[in-house]
Amino acid sequence: MPAGVAPARSNGPESDWPHRPLYDRVIDALHALPSRFHTALRIAGISATDLFTLNSALGAAIEASVVENLNILRELWDPNGKYDVYSFVRQAQVFPDVRLQTTAPGIPESDRILMGIELKGWFILSKEGEPSFRYKASPQVCAPQDLLVVFPWGLDEVISGAPRLMRPFVEEARFAAEHRNHYWSSMRGVEGEDAGIKLAEAVTPYPNKGQRFNDEAVKDGGKNFGRVARGGFMTEFVNGLLEQPVSGIPAKHWQGFLKIFAEGASGDDIERKLRTIRAQAEEAGLTATGMEAFDRIQEALRELISR
Incomplete structure (x- = not known):
């Protein structure tokens, strides 16, 4: 191409x-x-x-x-x-x-x-x-x-x-691989060696284990080559999926819940952030059933805090 x-x-x-x-x-x-x-x-x-x-x-x-x-x-x-x-x-x-x-x-x-x-x-x-x-x-x-x-x-x-x-x-x-290479070389706004790709040695489908079948970036200090989601390749799919309810609550809110714990916040900070997420859910128009589930889940998460 x-x-x-x-x-x-x-x-x-x-x-x-x-x-x-x-x-x-x-x-x-x-x-x-x-x-x-x-x-x-x-x-x-x-x-x-x-x-x-x-x-x-x-x-x-x-x-x-x-x-x-x-x-x-x-x-x-x-x-x-x-x-x-x-x-x-x-x-x-x-x-x-x-x-x-x-x-x-x-x-x-x-x-x-x-x-x-x-x-x-x-x-x-x-x-x-x-x-x-x-x-x-x-x-x-x-x-x-x-x-x-x-x-x-x-x-x-x-x-x-x-x-x-x-x-x-x-x-x-094949399209996924071509899109990845196109993003790396043409869509990131970089040029020259920073946009270079070393093509694989293998050139036919179903290579053997000993063959080099992966493309590699010439320069990739952050080891980001191949992260196809970062190139916008899956954005529409991911955004739609994160809106899907999980136990009555959109998955994106669950991510927000769990990030609070991963950040190592104190008990008071966790409570404050949980209230903020709940307020955001109310503003987003979460149904009454969804809000009930929201409150039940917050109680479960509070139990996790004390473990």
Whole structure:
């Protein structure tokens, strides 16, 4: 892609690709997965100040559960059993980290991997207010049917309980990589070496573990290259999600609650800030039911203060 030219989505693989219906059904299954998600994980006894650490502590386990559940939903993406020898398999240190593949004998090498998903989890109450993961895969190693999928998640009792998924962000992996590079080199308002990118050595999809398949910034002292959310790539999705109610309260207010504890405020400061957040919620027109939930949650948080 020429320097300075904004990328465009391709709308996935060509319509005459033999597995195009599978691709479309997998996307449908990804959107259906939150309502049918099951996991044995359950979180309890976490202090308010430690809730922000859950994304790194539990992220891999959540992502593994997503892969397991996607295979359980086989009837959605393979209703006729055409792909019964294929399954989604999680990979380590390779792109994409989930591949729909088979090891069955007699399958041509070109059909052993049908598509890939670079899977990311995001704890909806993380203090950054946006996904902080890094996505560095080169556009060259992304097949047209590969996807970048981000599953926001929270706990069913907000500060404890079982993880539950929210609606996913699903994007073409190649477009996501091109957008990231375009942002770094052309949208940040920097020039020269500060805008430079070292392209990956691998140039074909589904690279091996030993190949260098990530693009890298020439200069990146803050290690921000790959943080696609910072480039505005997910802004509309994130803003919409933070307006979604969690136990009757928009998620953005929960973030405000938990930041209070993370900042190490004193008891009096916490009370003052909680009252401020409540007043903001009233001004925003939170329903009576929402305000009741708001007050119940504040009481729960006050209990956490005394732990």
